[in-house]
Amino acid sequence: MTRTISFAGLAAVVGTEVAVSGWFEVGQDRIDAFAEATDDRQWIHVDPERCARESPFGAPVAHGFLTLSLLPAMLESALTIEGMRMGVNYGLNKVRFPAPLPAGSRVRARWTLAAADPIEGGLQLTWDVKIEPASPSGASVRPVCAAEFLIRAYG
Template sequence: MPERLPFDKLPGLVGREVAVSEWFLVDQARIGGFAEATEDRQWIHVDPERCARESPFGAPVAHGFLTLSLLPAMLESAIVIEGMRMGLNYGLNKVRFPAPLQVDSRVRGRWTLAAVDRIEGGVQLGWSVTVESERGGKPVCVADFLVRAFS
């Protein structure tokens, strides 16, 4: 169940981890669909046999940008901002992929509210998100994700 955060209480949550998303499965079908949509068909993503022979990971790994593209769904599964009429993805300030995400892994996002800045009609939320694999180890993605929220 998503955390419910009142729009007017957001500034008081800065610096706190406020939610953890659901788990999302990243299987070969999702990786293959992303490869087709983006035309990034590098063998480390789409060729399980070659990966078994030649990759240091022994199996396909997800595109970093596939992991990144799951952030809006992870955020939506984790948080409902009460009183928000509309939210917009405003961009990213920093993104890193510290560890590869192996096929058939589940991932989730841990959401820390880093900033709340007033803008016309609403606020810009700065989220620090860490995407972790249920296999453990280093995060598969860390990012500063900006969302504009309008009340």
């Protein structure tokens, strides 16, 4: 479910988890398409038979950068900022991939607003985001990506 917050209200939610995205499927077709788009065809991503024989994961895993590239869509699925006329991806301060993401998994992102710093015409938003895989048992699992994501937001 998408949360709606006003542009003016962003400062009031700094330090809190603001939104959780919907689930995104990361199937082998998506992994293969990413491999083609980026010329990163390493066998641990695209060769299920070899992965079954040689990989410690037993199956293909998603590229870390594929997981990271889902951030804008995940944020859009989770949050609407009323009064924001434009948002620009400004970069990343930190990115880690603490756990592998097996092909066929579902993931979602948890968005905590760490800072909302004034810039000319808007705010620089610093998001602490964790991408977590679905757990069949419902138990807590390690995130597959943890990032500090910067967005320049203009109202």
